[in-house]
Amino acid sequence: MSFFKKLREKMAQQTNEVADKFKHGLEKTRTSFSGKINELVARYRKIDEDFFEDLEEILIGADVGVSTVMELVDELKEEVRLRNLKDTEEIQPVISEKLASLLEKDDKDTTLQLQEGLSVILVVGVNGVGKTTSIGKLAHYLKGQGKSVVLAAGDTFRAGAIDQLDVWGERVGVPVIKQQEGSDPAAVMYDAIAWARSRKADVLICDTAGRLQNKVNLMNELAKVKRVIEREVPGAPHEVLLVVDATTGQNALSQAKAFAASTDVSGLVLTKLDGTAKGGIVIAIRQELDLPVKFIGLGEQKDDLQPFDAEQFVYGLFQDAIDAEKE
Numbered sequence: 191m192s193f194f195k196k197l198r199e200k201m202a203q204q205t206n207e208v209a210d211k212f213k214h215g216l217e218k219t220r221t222s223f224s225g226k227i228n229e230l231v232a233r234y235r236k237i238d239e240d241f242f243e244d245l246e247e248i249l250i251g252a253d254v255g256v257s258t259v260m261e262l263v264d265e266l267k268e269e270v271r272l273r274n275l276k277d278t279e280e281i282q283p284v285i286s287e288k289l290a291s292l293l294e295k296d297d298k299d300t301t302l303q304l305q306e307g308l309s310v311i312l313v314v315g316v317n318g319v320g321k322t323t324s325i326g327k328l329a330h331y332l333k334g335q336g337k338s339v340v341l342a343a344g345d346t347f348r349a350g351a352i353d354q355l356d357v358w359g360e361r362v363g364v365p366v367i368k369q370q371e372g373s374d375p376a377a378v379m380y381d382a383i384a385w386a387r388s389r390k391a392d393v394l395i396c397d398t399a400g401r402l403q404n405k406v407n408l409m410n411e412l413a414k415v416k417r418v419i420e421r422e423v424p425g426a427p428h429e430v431l432l433v434v435d436a437t438t439g440q441n442a443l444s445q446a447k448a449f450a451a452s453t454d455v456s457g458l459v460l461t462k463l464d465g466t467a468k469g470g471i472v473i474a475i476r477q478e479l480d481l482p483v484k485f486i487g488l489g490e491q492k493d494d495l496q497p498f499d500a501e502q503f504v505y506g507l508f509q510d511a512i513d514a515e516k517e
């Protein structure tokens with residue numbers, strides 16, 4: 191079965207709602223990235239060195255990242271040689287298959303690692319990336335999976351952060367445990383864990399103050415928050431999710447690199463993919479950090495956070511070509 195056919199069959203099993211989210215959320219990237227690849231395929235017709243050079247340029251322009259592009263193009267060349275491909279049209283399924291395999295090194299790792307009893311998810315990232323919004327959406331998603339969720343308002347630093355989380359708690363119908371602005375976030379976590387335990391909640395999602403990875407005090411504070419969580423709940427935090435903003439492109443990548451070097455990050459939430467034409471950043475992050483993207487933000491509504499799925503993502507990018515393939 192061709193890779194495109196496999197994707198078509200997989201997508202046929204999706205609900206229309208999820209398919210639409212990916213379709214609309216990836217529109218900008220699709221129009222620019224795949225539009226350019228389609229043009230390239232039509233312009234060259236025959237695969238040659240110039241074709242690969244132009245392809246490299248398109249991939250780099252979509253923020254895939256130079257080293258990843260080089261690796262990808264080398265692999266494509268090898269594949270073209272092995273399969274003895276001549277026409278550019280034949281290469282499109284190969285490109286998408288390669289992208290999917292780069293993104294899905296191990297399909298288990300994109301799912302949240304929750305345990306029986308209380309699981310704790312710590313959410314970190316710099317200001318303004320969409321952290322609070324993503325926590326609200328994640329709570330909504332987990333609720334939809336039948337979990338009882340509690341939020342801990344651990345960003346006691348930024349004015350308005352507690353209220354903002356409260357608004358999300360109300361919007362998605364989950365309790366928010368909080369103290370006053372300026373209070374010790376570790377104490378908030380302590381309270382929230384006790385509360386979640388007493389209510390036999392399944393998941394506690396902890397907000398933290400936005401911080402730059404080079405601010406030593408704030409990083410120490412984060413370490414303290416983590417210690418409290420570790421001490422109170424064996425095996426916790428079960429996930430440390432780093433939120434990065436896709437529209438900041440290569441900046442998101444360097445932020446993630448720096449964070450991952452100082453904190454044990456277990457996965458990423460990549461927000462605002464709907465707002466960028468450079469969705470290739472997902473591939474750069476996966477490849478250069480070796481960290482899974484676990485969720486992607488495809489809009490501002492509560493159900494606009496979707497679990498990341500490599501094949502779904504690739505389908506979202508090449509939808510037109512995939513649907514147009516003749517069987």
Ligand SMILES: Nc1nc2c(ncn2[C@@H]2O[C@H](COP(=O)(O)OP(=O)(O)OP(=O)(O)O)[C@@H](O)[C@H]2O)c(=O)[nH]1
Nearest residue numbers: 317318319320321322323400461462487488489490
């Ligand atoms: N289009 C789009 N907008 C998003 C997405 N995620 C978040 N946003 C918007 O990004 C803005 C910032 O989000 P916040 O959640 O306030 O950011 P934050 O990281 O919590 O900010 P701090 O609390 O300062 O750390 C808001 O206007 C959100 O609606 C997304 O996936 N798509």
